[in-house]
Amino acid sequence: MNYWLIKSEPFVYSFADLEKEGSSMWEGVRNYQARNNLRAMKKGDLTLFYHSREGLEVVGIAKVIVEHYPDPTADSGDWSVVEFAPVRRLANPVTLKTIKADPALQDILLVRNGRISVMPLEAAEYQRILDHSEGKVCMRDRQIIDFLAGLTIPEGVPEEVEVMHPYQDDGVMDLVQQFYSRYFADEGMRTGLFGINPGRHGAGLTGIPFTDPKRLRDDCGIDNALRSHEPSSEYVYAVIDRMGGAEAFYKRFFISSLCPLGFTADGKNLNYYDRKDLQQAMEPYIIRTLRQQIDLGLYTHTAIILGAGKNLHFFEELNRREGFFEQIVGLPHPRYIIQYKRRFLDDYLAMWKKTLDKARRANERSRSRG
Helix, strand or coil, X not given: CCEEEEEECCCCCCHHHHHHHCCEECCCXXXXXXXXXXXXXXXXCEEEXXXXXXXXXXXXXXXXXXXXXXXXXXXXCCCEEXXXXXXXXXXXXXXXXXXXXXXXXXXXXXXXXXXXXXEXXXXXXXXXXXXXXXXXXXXXXXXHHHHHHCCCCCCCCCCCCEEECXXXXXXXXXHHHHHHHHHCCCCCCEEEEEECCCCCCCHHXXXXXXXXXXXXXXXXXXXXXXXXXXXXXXXXXXXHHHCCCHHHHHCCEEEEECCCCEEEECCEEECCCCCHXXXXXXXXXXXXXXXXXXXXXXXXXXXXXXXXXXXXXXXHHHHHHHCCCCEEEEECCHHHHHHHCHHHHHHHHHHHHHHHHHHHHHHHHHHHHC
């Protein structure tokens, strides 16, 4: 059996029309490559039905019931038709955006040459699109976006402490969707880097850890009207630049925080460990959300902690009890480096790169052994 994809403008002829009629002659094809594909179809072959111009999504499955014969609508030329019957409507349409975002589907003609109306598919490509429809493909971008959108305000926060929840803002979520759809639209595993909690000028503003508006715009190519500068973001993106740029870096690393929501008191940033009552209240929340973050596709051999002091010590104790990772490696926090060690910046950049590369290799080896 062979597999195909056919395109039709739904305002001209939709899958619903095919369902209503029960069968249809696929006439009017006037492209030689598409015609040859029609002629290669055999009775019983399956084809995905794609709505073009409007909808831009795969909506159903049809089958070939009559093989090619001359197109009766052609006034001249050597053109052919086949006849199709509906098999079933997809439970969930698969959009062109989803298909383009999936590395496993980058070679199909729908992505490479959108003008062809009849195209072949490999069996694996056909099944992959059906897997998308049935929710069997765990694309990291969707998982991460859903995780962030589903974060709730933790209980037990001291009254004088304000919780910073940027993901309740529609503008922030738009930036979040653009960022993760650009860099995490795959099923890959990544090495986790964990900061403390979001600050007002970075993730608290953009929703992206250690990414202020300038870095989001200049380094990630995501335009925004926000105006702010975070020294930690400046340093992190200097590291990212040394490691090949944002696309190469985020393909292998996931940056987050032990506590995914931030805190302020008296208008100033507050770390979860700055107050004992806040740390105690946040510990169950950190445990729960950290397990959720690991499920986003993180390796569990080695994790990187940003902040070699209280953040590292807290997490080491937590990890001893909960067993999140086999080992934890601490790095000096970006803010500390920028504020106090800027004259040694090149040394710290080299140390970070070496540590991250080592952790990545350890994680990838552990997975290959597993």
